[in-house]
Structures are given as structure tokens and as C-alpha cells.
Amino acid sequence: MRFACLATALTVWILSLGAATAFEIEGERHYPAPEGAVTLRIISTADINVFEPIILEFQRQNPGVGIDYVIASSTELMRAIYEEQEPFDLAISSAMDLQTKLANDGFALAYSSFATEALPDWAKWRNQIFAFTQEPAVLVISEADFAGMEPPKTREELISLLRENPDRFAGRIGTYDVRISGAGYLFATQDSRNSDSYWRLTEVMGRLHARLYGGSGDMIRDVASGRLALAYNVVGSYAMSRLPDYPGIRIILFEDYVNVMLRTVLVPVNAPHPSEAGLMVDSLATLDSRPALTERTSLPPVKASGLQENSAARPIRLGPGLLVFLDRLKKQSFLQNWTSSMEQFVR
Amino acid sequence: MRAMLGKGSIRRRLVVQLSLIAAVLSLAFFLIVRAVAGQAASDTQDNILAASATSIADAIYSERGRISLELPYSALSMLGSISQDRVFYRVIVDGETLTGYDDLPAPAHFPKPSEPVFSTLDFRGEEVRSVAVGRTVSSGGQAIRAAIVVAQTRSGLAAITSKISATSVAVGIGLFLFATLLSLLAAQSALLPLNRMTQSIKRRGPHDLRPVRTEIPGELLPLVAALNNFMARLRAALAQSEELVAEAAHRVRTPLAVVRTQAEVALRRLDKPEDRQALREMIRAVDESSRSAGQLLDHAMVTFRTDHLQETRFDLGEVTRETCAHLQPTAGLKDIALVLDIPERPLPFVGDPILLQSALRNILDNAIKYSPADSEITVTITVDRHYEISFRDQGRGFGDVNTGGLTKRFARGGNVADVVGSGLGLTIVDVVARAHKGRVKIRTNTEGPGACVSLVLPLH
Numbered sequence A: 001m002r003f004a005c006l007a008t009a010l011t012v013w014i015l016s017l018g019a020a021t022a023f024e025i026e027g028e029r030h031y032p033a034p035e036g037a038v039t040l041r042i043i044s045t046a047d048i049n050v051f052e053p054i055i056l057e058f059q060r061q062n063p064g065v066g067i068d069y070v071i072a073s074s075t076e077l078m079r080a081i082y083e084e085q086e087p088f089d090l091a092i093s094s095a096m097d098l099q100t101k102l103a104n105d106g107f108a109l110a111y112s113s114f115a116t117e118a119l120p121d122w123a124k125w126r127n128q129i130f131a132f133t134q135e136p137a138v139l140v141i142s143e144a145d146f147a148g149m150e151p152p153k154t155r156e157e158l159i160s161l162l163r164e165n166p167d168r169f170a171g172r173i174g175t176y177d178v179r180i181s182g183a184g185y186l187f188a189t190q191d192s193r194n195s196d197s198y199w200r201l202t203e204v205m206g207r208l209h210a211r212l213y214g215g216s217g218d219m220i221r222d223v224a225s226g227r228l229a230l231a232y233n234v235v236g237s238y239a240m241s242r243l244p245d246y247p248g249i250r251i252i253l254f255e256d257y258v259n260v261m262l263r264t265v266l267v268p269v270n271a272p273h274p275s276e277a278g279l280m281v282d283s284l285a286t287l288d289s290r291p292a293l294t295e296r297t298s299l300p301p302v303k304a305s306g307l308q309e310n311s312a313a314r315p316i317r318l319g320p321g322l323l324v325f326l327d328r329l330k331k332q333s334f335l336q337n338w339t340s341s342m343e344q345f346v347r
Numbered sequence B: 001m002r003a004m005l006g007k008g009s010i011r012r013r014l015v016v017q018l019s020l021i022a023a024v025l026s027l028a029f030f031l032i033v034r035a036v037a038g039q040a041a042s043d044t045q046d047n048i049l050a051a052s053a054t055s056i057a058d059a060i061y062s063e064r065g066r067i068s069l070e071l072p073y074s075a076l077s078m079l080g081s082i083s084q085d086r087v088f089y090r091v092i093v094d095g096e097t098l099t100g101y102d103d104l105p106a107p108a109h110f111p112k113p114s115e116p117v118f119s120t121l122d123f124r125g126e127e128v129r130s131v132a133v134g135r136t137v138s139s140g141g142q143a144i145r146a147a148i149v150v151a152q153t154r155s156g157l158a159a160i161t162s163k164i165s166a167t168s169v170a171v172g173i174g175l176f177l178f179a180t181l182l183s184l185l186a187a188q189s190a191l192l193p194l195n196r197m198t199q200s201i202k203r204r205g206p207h208d209l210r211p212v213r214t215e216i217p218g219e220l221l222p223l224v225a226a227l228n229n230f231m232a233r234l235r236a237a238l239a240q241s242e243e244l245v246a247e248a249a250h251r252v253r254t255p256l257a258v259v260r261t262q263a264e265v266a267l268r269r270l271d272k273p274e275d276r277q278a279l280r281e282m283i284r285a286v287d288e289s290s291r292s293a294g295q296l297l298d299h300a301m302v303t304f305r306t307d308h309l310q311e312t313r314f315d316l317g318e319v320t321r322e323t324c325a326h327l328q329p330t331a332g333l334k335d336i337a338l339v340l341d342i343p344e345r346p347l348p349f350v351g352d353p354i355l356l357q358s359a360l361r362n363i364l365d366n367a368i369k370y371s372p373a374d375s376e377i378t379v380t381i382t383v384d385r386h387y388e389i390s391f392r393d394q395g396r397g398f399g400d401v402n403t404g405g406l407t408k409r410f411a412r413g414g415n416v417a418d419v420v421g422s423g424l425g426l427t428i429v430d431v432v433a434r435a436h437k438g439r440v441k442i443r444t445n446t447e448g449p450g451a452c453v454s455l456v457l458p459l460h
């Protein structure tokens, strides 16, 4: 995801495209092992400052394992594993559809341990993909714009609110540009599956000249700055982690349904060190049992109870259903529909 | 005959054969269940594959002269709902791949509409089940053929099949064990009448040759009939030989009596002492022979009566006194005194008095026979935990003869080699004692000379 690099002020090297690899990376960081010679190569869409605590904790427990952490967008990750078969030990991505395709097409190793067995059924597929975070898609609003007003609780309420107040919201709605964002596409396609109101909402947003974004971080920042009154389908964990910095924003979980995106990990078939990779999978699968660590990463870990707390939560189902929206024709027609709804007027 | 050769028990044979049948049936059960359930599971997969392919076929449409497809979400998600298998699909229009995995093998022939073509093949390193569905789409007035191929790996199916196999193996084994247990019980109960019959024959006394009357199953009737027939013949043969002995003894005794009378008449007429002595010797020999014949007769009688024991209640003291009185004259000939020490009170006993008389007579007869003249024979009855009727004489005793063997038929002791005898006396005593659940005690007197022979009988 592109927003991964936005908030980082770390020693992230931007590698030139002239390097040995043809897929594009956004950053890389090396964590050498104090002892031992094994180095795990991880390709991930997660931002380094989010993931670093996990790596450090892992190395504390496994001092013999060095880690090479490479950040790439979900599309580039797909290209690295699927097309170029780069020898990575782990692929971590929030693009559930692409991870599913990797497993379905035979690019993932099966792995099983006590830790993975303990995961709920919806959090794994074929013992090849393992979810370790659950991240709801939320509505982020600016409190100033909703002063003295009840914020919408469902999508229907949001639609009528927007219809009734075109002046207030024109040009001040933010959402993903599903043509460039993997997470945005995933949320949008699941929305279109879950309810008929999605297309009406898209049309309303298009009529009100919604601004399109590539990442959640930018949307949150713009809501906080007052440029946007609301942002639809923001990754909840990012919004939560920014709450302390941006006091003026508020997070709304819809009551009709909440898509929950699962961040997943898989071990590619050509992983050079599958057993050490398995240790990392275990460490991620047991994130829920280490609250001190999750606090530092701001990643909401997978927990079976997390779903019961909110009956509207719908974890996006891993499995072949996710391949449907990756179908060439399906994607083409979905984007066409989306574009024509969103861009009814030339801005 | 096979039955003669086969040494194994009927029960083992029954159990082995029934278990074998159970094993065969259990195996058949396992194979049938596995085949049927496996077929059902793979039919289910085929049906879902066909439904998926059909729903894709239904979503093909033509727009502005171009064929396109709106892949339905359910087409692939339904395949994910039964198992976590990998899924592949391909849509071919007019020979060109419209969308999907273009390396997924297409059917060799265009599948007829409404007739899905199923096949199992290797794709991307795994066995997959694939279905091809044909559809004709009209586009721009032209009929265009579209083929939809949907394939799925079979690990879910394999898991179901192996679970079914495991279950049917477990049930098969259980069935087998249960059937074996039942066959054990069945064999047991089938052989019950045979065991019952065996027990009832085993319990019989040595002379009991009555026909078998226990309840028996039809299969054993011929065997039991043969057995009864055999015993009847045996009984007849025994009776015949006893009759023969009795008859023979009788026929010998009558002429002997005549010879004795004639000899006594002659004795009276003779004067010469040596002639008289010779005649007396002759009379004694005749007496001895007649006694032997009488004992043979007695023995035959005793054997017959013990086989058909007729029990009555009588007084043991009374019978003993009678017997003594009966032999008093014989004792008197040798000046032997019979001293009776018998309680006055009644000594009730249940048995055959004639047999007992015969036994007591034989004991007393021996005592008189083996005692010197002018001696005493003491007859006592003691009542302790048994009745013990003892005859104590002052004769030669048993010396070092093995008294255990004296009750055998025709057995005689070495201590009486100078006296003629049949060797049947104690045999008769022993038979009578046994028939009344008693025994004979034979021993040499501890105080004084002579023998002591007792009949020990149970109190009732």
C-alpha cells in the first residue's frame, strides 16, 4: 500500500530501479542477527514503523535469525512472487485477494503448528494463508463539520445526509481511488457484494465531486486539516493510530455492516528458509496473546472474540470467492461502472 | 470318514467358520460403504462443479457484437464453501480464451449443451476434477460457441473419502468382533444339549445300562438311539451270562446233593475205619463244591439285585441275628461258639435285606471256615458315624497277605492254600457294601489271634 511509506521518517533506502530486481520496492531495512547466519527475507506491504516492534520481538526470541524487510505495494509484491519468483521467505500483505490468488495458483507452502491450529477458521485458508490482523473499514468524520448533528449510523443514513446537504459536502468527501489502491478495490468490491446501496452511495459521492486518494493516511490527514468533512472506507487501524495526533477527527463504525480486512502472511514455495519462516508465522499468529507488543505496533490482532463484540463485523472471507474480482473482465467492468458513477461531471 | 479324521472340536470348527463368514461380510460391508460413500462424495463435487460452470455460462452476454462475461461471485465462492480446494476456470469463446487460466486443458470436443463433460487430470502439479460446459451464444446474428471449464483440486474429497474409509474400517472391525462374539455364544448354545447328554451319561454308575432319556435335539437322535440299542444288547448279554452261571450252578448242585445223600447212606453201612474216613473226605469235598456252586449262584443273584436295587427299611440287628442263627449249626459242627454283642435297640437301615444277609453270611462263613475247632467268633455292631458290623475270629488271621486284592473275583489268599474255596465270598460282600454306599474292612486282630472282617454302612 502506498500509504505505507508516508509516515515513515526512518532510514529507509529507496532503491534505484536499476537494481537486480524488476519489481518496484518502496524501502528496505536490514536487521542483522547478533549470532547465526540465517537471514529471513520478508516482502511486506506494511509500513516499517508498524512492523519493526514485531521484528525486534522476534529477534529477541530467535537471536539466530537476521531479517531483511522489504516494503512494496501489493501489486509489486504480487509481481515479485508470482511473475519473478523472487526467493522471499515470507509475503505479508493486506491484499487478501492477491494472497488468495498466490495460494490458489500454487505459490504458497502449507504450514501447520499449534499456533496456526489455534487461529479461528475464518483466519486461515488451506494452511497456506494466515491472517494476523483484523482491520475494519471505517468512516472518518471531522467533528467540526458534524457539530450539533447526529453522525450517520448506516450507509443509507449517509446517502440521505449527503443528498440533503449537497452544499456542505460538495468537494469535501474523500474515498479510495479503487483504480490505484488494492485495499480500496477490495473494500469497494466487498461493498458491492454486501449491499445494493453501494452503487447509490458511489453515485452520490460522484455527484458531490468526491476526492480520490491512494491511501488511508492522506485521507485521515485531510479530514484532520478540515479539507474533508468525511472519508469513506478508511482502514480503521490507521485511523486509530492517528487519533492522538489529530484530536478533531472521529471514527464511525457503521451498524449495517463493517467490512473487516485481514492482513495475511504466507510462505512462498521457493522460500530458502521455510522452517524459520514458520517461526515468524507462529509469532504473528499469536500476536493476540502479547498485548505489550500489539500496543507498540498499533496492529489489531486476530481474535475470535473480536468479531462477537461487533455483530456488524464481516471479515472478508478468504477463499476462491476473492478470485472473482481479480478476473480480467470482472475487474474491467467493475472499474468501468465505478468510474462512470464517480466521474459523472468533469471536475 | 471325515468325522473320524477330524480331531478338532465341533465348537472350534463352528467358531472358526462363523468368524470367517463374519470377516468376509465385514470386508464386503467396508468395501461397499467405501465405494458408495466415495461415489456420493465425488458426485457431490461434480454437481457443484457443474453448477458453478453453468452459472458462469449463464453470465456470458454479448454487447455491441462482442462476447463478454460478468463472472458471478457465487460461481467460485460456492466451490470454496465445501472445501479449501484450489479452483481454476477458463472461458473459451470461438477457440480463444476469453478469461481465466489459459493453460487449463479444454475438452477435445465441444461439449453438448446440457451435457457437462467431467474429467480427472493433472494441472499445476495436482490432480484436479474438471467439468466442461458448452453454450451457444448469439452475437450479431451469429451463433458462437463458448466452452466453460471449471476445475477443482480433490484434497477435500480425499479427506472425506479417507474419513469415510476410517469410519467404515472401524465399523467393519466392530461388526467382525461382535459377530465373532455372537458365533462363540451360538456355538456354545448349539453344543449345550451334547454337553448335557455327556454329563448325564458320565454321572451313571458302572452297572447302569438303562437307555438315555435326556431331552436331545433331533440331530443327536440317531446317535442316542444307537447308544441305547448298544446298551440294551450289552444288558441282554450280561443277563444271559449271569443266567447261564446261575443255571449251571444250580444244575451242579442238585446232583451233588444226591451224591452226598448216597454217601451218607453208605457211611452208615460201612464199618472199616479207613473206609469211613475216605467216605467222610468225599462228603466234605462234595460239601465244598456245593458251597462253591452256591456262592456262584449267590454272586449272580447279588449282581442282578444290585443292578435293580429294591430298597426297604429294616432292622440291621435283626438281620444280623438271623444270619448268625442260620449258620449256628455249621458252627456247631466245629464246636465254635458265636458270641453276639448287638445293641438291643432297633438299628434302622434302608437297603436290600436279602443282599445284606448274603454279605453277612459270607463273612461269617469265612470266619467259621478258617477258625479252629473249639474257638469263639464275636459278632459286634457299633454305631458311631457309621454302622460297623464286625466278625472277629480266633483263626489263622491274614498273615502278610495283601488284603486289598482279596475282594477281587476268584482271589484267594496264600494263608488258606490248604483249604478249598471259590474266592467269591469277599467279592459278594464288597459288591453289596458298594451298592449300599458302604465298604468292607479286612484286617488281622490286634489283640489276640485271628481275623476281623467288618461291613461298614452309612447311617441314614
Ligand SMILES: Nc1ncnc2c1ncn2[C@@H]1O[C@H](COP(=O)(O)OP(=O)(O)O)[C@@H](O)[C@H]1O
Residues within 6 Å of the ligand: B366, B367, B368, B370, B393, B395, B396, B397, B398, B401, B406, B411, B412, B413, B414, B415, B416, B420, B421, B422, B423, B424, B425, B426, B427, B451, B453
Ligand atoms: N476269617 C478269615 N481268616 C483268614 N483268612 C480269611 C478270612 N476270611 C477271608 N480270608 C482270606 O480271604 C480270601 C478270600 O476269601 P473269599 O473271597 O471268601 O474266598 P475263599 O473263602 O473261597 O477262599 C481267602 O482265600 C482267605 O485267604
Ligand SMILES: [Mg+2]
Residues within 6 Å of the ligand: B365, B366, B421, B422, B423, B424, B425, B426
Ligand atoms: Mg469264602
